[in-house]
Amino acid sequence: MWLNHTVFIRKLKNSVKRIYKKRSLFLASLLFLFSAATPPVVATIPPAISIVQTQQDARQLANKAIQLYRSGKIQEAANAWEKAVAAFATQKDSLNQAMALSNLSLAYQQLGQWEQAQKASEDSLSVLKSQPQSQDKLKILAQGLDIQGNLQREMGRAADALSTWQEATKIYSQLQEKNKLDQSKINQAQAMQDLGLYPRACNTLLEVLNQEIEVRNCQEFSQLSTQQLTDKLGKNTNKSPSLTLVVGLRSLGELLRVIGQPEQSEVVLERSLNLVQKLNSPEEEATTYLSIGNTAKTLAESERVRRRRENYDQKALDAYSQVVKLSKSPITQQQAQLNQLSLLIKLKRFSEAEALWTSLNSQLSNLPPSRTRIYQQINLAQSLVKLGQTENFQVKANSQLPTFNEIDQILTRSAVQAKSLGDYQAEAYALGSRGALYEMRANSGNKEDLSQAEKFTRQSLGTISSLEAPHIAYEYFWQLGRIRKAQGDTPDAIAAYTKAYNALQSLRSDLVAVNPEVQFSFRDTVEPVYRQLVELELEYADSLKKAGKNKESQKHITQARDVIESLQLAEINNFFREACVEANPRNIDELDTSAAVIYPIVLPDRLEVILSLPKQSPQLYTTKIAKTELDKTVEQMQRFLRVPQSEIEESLPYYQTVYNWLIRPLEKDLANSKAKTLVFVLDGELRNIPMAVLHDGKNYLLEKYAIALTPGLQLFNPKPLTDIKIQALTAGLSKVRNDLPAHEGFEPLPNVPLELERIKKLGISNKSLIDNQFTSKEIQTEIDDSSFPIVHLATHAQFSSNAEDTFILFWDRRINVKQLGNLLQDNTLKPRRPIELLVLSACETAIGDQRAALGLAGVAVRSGARSTLATLWSVQDESTAKFMGELYSQLEQAKKTKLNKAQALQQAQLALLKDKQYSNPHFWAPFVVVGNWQ
Secondary structure, X not given: OOOOHHHHHHHHHHHOOOOOOOOOOOOOOEEOOOOOOOOOOEEOOOOOOOOOOOOHHHHHHHXXXXXXXXXXXXXXXXXXXXXXXXXXXXXXXXXXXXXXXXXXXXXXXXXXXXXXXXXXXXXXXXXXXXXXXXXXXXXXXXXXXXXXXXXXXXXXXXXXXXXXXXXXXXXXXXXXXXXXXXXXXXXXXXXXXXXXXXXXXXXXXHHHXXXXXXXXXXXXXXXXXXXXXXXXXXXXXXXXXXXXXXXXXXXXXXXXXXXXXXXXXXXXXXXXXXXXXXXXXXXXXXXXXXHHXXXXXXXXXXXXXXXXXXXXXXHHHHHHHHHHHHOOOHHHHHHHHHHHHHXXXXXXXXXXXXXXXXXXXXXXXXXXXXHHHHHHHHHXXXXXXXXXXXXXXXXXXXXXXXXXXXXXXXXXXXXXXXXXXXXXXXXXXXXXXXXXXXXHHHHOOOOOHHHHHHHHHHHHHHOOOOOOOHHHHHHHHXXXXXXXXXXXXXXXXXXXHXXXXXXXXXXXOOOOXXXXXXXXXXXXXXHHHHHHHHHHHHHHHHHHHHOOOHXXXXXXXXXXXXXXXXXXXXXXXXXXXXXXXXXXXXXXXXXXXXXEEEXXXXXXXXXXXXXXXXXXXXXXXXXXXXXHHHHHHHHHHHHHHOOOOOOXXXXXXXXXXXXXXXXXXXXXXXXXXXXXXXXXXXXXXXXXXXXXXXXXXXXXXXXXXXXXXXXXXXXXXXXOHHXXXXXXXXXXXXXXXXXXXXXXXXXXXXOHHHHHHHHHHOOOOOXXXXXXXXXXXXXXXXXXHOOOOEEEEEEEEEEOOOHHHOEEEOOOOEEEHHHHHHHHOOOOOOOOXXXXXXXXXXXXXXXXXXXXXXXXXXXXXXXXXXXXXXXXXXXXHHHHHHHHHHHHHHHHOHHHHOOOHXXXXXXXXXXXXXXXXXXXXXXXXOEEEEEOOO
C-alpha cells in the first residue's frame, strides 16, 4: 500500500486542532461493518457536518448511490459511485471524492471484485493524504479505514484488519465520537476472534458493554451464573436501544457460543433481540435471529441439556425461518439455510434436507468469492457428507443423493477461490476438507484413496504455519496421523499425532475453531487426539519391547503417560472454559518415595495400566477387555455402592473383577516396591467408583494401601501433613430453607451439629458457623481475618460435568465452582498460606452424569486448596459424623504417627469398615482425597 498508517496518523494527531473551516462538505453515507455474520448496513454520518454548495449532479449521484445500495442493487450502486467519484474529482472536491471512493470499494466488496475494491480503498486514502488537516478529514479517514478493515478481513487478512481498525479507533477517540468508537472496538473484537485471541476479544466487547453488563473483564464475566447474568441485563430493561448496543451484545453472544458458553450466549442474545425489535430494523433483527439459531443448535447438541434437546432443535429451526423471512441479504439467508440443512440432517428430515441442499448448491456456485462464501461452501460440503453417510435415506423416488464428485467439486471451488483471495487459512480448510472426504471414502473400502487423502492433507498443512494457526494445524496433523496409521506407518503416524498434540498444547484455553462456521466439541475433536496418540504410543511401545528394544519402548510409555496427564489438564480447562490450570511437571521421586502412581487408560478393546514407581522407569500392563464390558461392570458397581442395603455377597464379584483387570497384573511389582500409598490418575468410567472398594478375594484394596486421586502430578505442590498446624474453620447446614429456590430438592442434615461438635472437642476448631451463620459473606470474612489450614464444610454439594451445576450449598445461596476460588482464597493484600485441606461432607456426584467426576477435580483445582476430601455419593450424616471424628483424630496425631492425609483417610475408613453397623462399602468407600495426598 502507498500509505504508512502509523506515520500518517501521527501527523494527523499533531495537527488535529487546526480545523479546516473554509468549506463545508456533502458527506454521503459510509458503511460500518459490525461482524462477519452481519451484512453491510449503511450508517449515516451525524448531521453536524454542513453540506457544501456543490454542483447538483454530483450530489444527486451520491444520493442515488446510497438509495441503490440500501435497496440491494449493488451493481447499480457501484456504477453510481463511479460517476460520483468522477464528478467530485472534476469539482476538485477531494474530501467527498475520498468518501465516494470508500463507498465504491464497499460496493465492489459486495460484488466480490476484490482488486477493484482494494484499488478504490487505496485511492481514497491517497486522496486524503494530500489534504490539509481538519476534523472532517479525520472523520472520512476513520470511516475509510473501517471499510478497508472489512476488505482485509474478507480477503482473509485478519491481522491487517485488526491493525487497520485499531487506527480507526484511535481517530474516533480523538474525535470523541463515543458511538463510532464503540463500533470500531466491536470490529476489532471480530478480528481478534478470527485470530484466535478470544480473551482479548471478550475483554474488548466488555469495554463496549460495561454499562450494560457491569463487569470489569472476561475472567470476572466467566464467574457469572446464567441467573446472575440475566439479573444484570434485566436491570436495564428501560434503556433506550441503540444499534451499537444491539450489535455489541450480539457479538458477545456469538463469541460466548464459540468459546463453549452457550447458556450465557443464549441470555445475551435474547437481550440483543429484545432491543433490536424496538429499532424497527428487519436486517439487524434477522442477523440476531441467526445468532440465536446457532446458539440453540449448539445447545441442542450439548450433553448439559439432554432433557431439552428437542426444544432447542425447534428453537433453532424457528430462528432460521425468521432469518429467511426478515432478511434481504443473500449472504445472511444462505447462512441460515446452511445451518438449517445441518439440523434437518441431524433430525433425519431428509426430504426437506434434499430440497434445501439442491437449492443452496446452485446459489453458492454462482456467487462471487469472499471469505464468508468460501466457508459457507465448506459448511455445505460437510453437511452433504453427513447426508451421504446417513443410513435409511428415504426421500421421494426420483431424488438423488449428493455424489462424491459433487461434494469434491464444491471443496475444489472453495480452495481455488480462497487461493485467489490470498486467504491461506480458508484455503487450508478447503484442502483439508478434501483430504477428509477422500479419507472417508478410503475408510469405506477404497484404500487407493488414502494417497489422495494424504496429498490434500499435506497441501493443507503446507499453506499455513502451525505456529500462526494452531487451531487449523492440529486438526489436519491429526487427520494426517490417521491416514498414515491406516497406511501402516506407525512411527510417521505418531510424528503427525505429536504435532497435532503440540498444537493443542499451544492453544490452551482456545480449543475452539477460529470460524463459527467450522465448529467442534471438545469430546468429538479434541479429546480423541490425545487418546489416539496414547493408543499409538502404547502399541508401538509393546512392539518395541517384543523386539528387545526396551529403552525405546520405555520412551514411548513415558510419552503416553505425559499425554494422558495433559488430557486431564485439558479436560479441566475445558470444564471451566478458561485456562485456569497451569502445568508443573513433577517426578514421583520428588513427591513421595513410598507412593506408586497408577494410570489406567481405557481403550476400545483393552485396559492399559501404566505404573510409575520412584527411581524406576514406568511399566506397562495390558488387559484385554472391551470398553463396553468395563463400562457395564462399573455402572453395576455404582448401583450397588449407592444403596446401603445392598448385599455384599452379590456385589463382591464386581469389585473382584475390576481388581483383576486393574490391580492384579501389577500386584507383584507393587509388593516389591513396598509402596504404602497408591495414587490414581483415573480415566473414563473408572472415575466414578472409589478404588478403595476393589477386592482381591480376601481383602479390600483399602486394607492394603492408602489411596488418593489426582488429575495428574503436574497440578499439585506437596506439603507434608506433619508441617501443618491442625486448625480448622468449620461450618455447615443442618436445615434447609423452604423460602429459597437454591435449597429445593435437598433434605435436612440433622447430625451436622454433632459432626462439628466432635471436631471442636478435639481442639481443632474454636468456632462453627451453622445454618444462618453459614453464609458466603461470613465465610469470606473468616477466611480473610484468620489463617485456617483446614476448611470443613458439612453441607450439600454436587459435582457435575458442567461447571455451573457444580456447587456447594450455603445458607444464602449456591456457590458454583467458579465462584469458590474467590470465596476461599484470601482477598486481602496480606500474604497468607493456602488452604491445605478442604473437606466437603454430604456431597455427591450428579446421578446420570458419567463425567461428573470432572466437577470433583474442578473443585480440587479451583478452591485453591492443596487437597480436597469429598464423597462420591451422599451418605447418612450419622455415619459421616463418626467418620469425620475419626479422621480429625488421625490428623491430630499425624505428627506423632507420621501419617499423610491419604493414610489418615485410610484409618478413618477402616474404623467404619470394622464397625458392623457401617461395614457396607456404601458408608466408608465414598470418601476420597484429591490432590496432595501427603
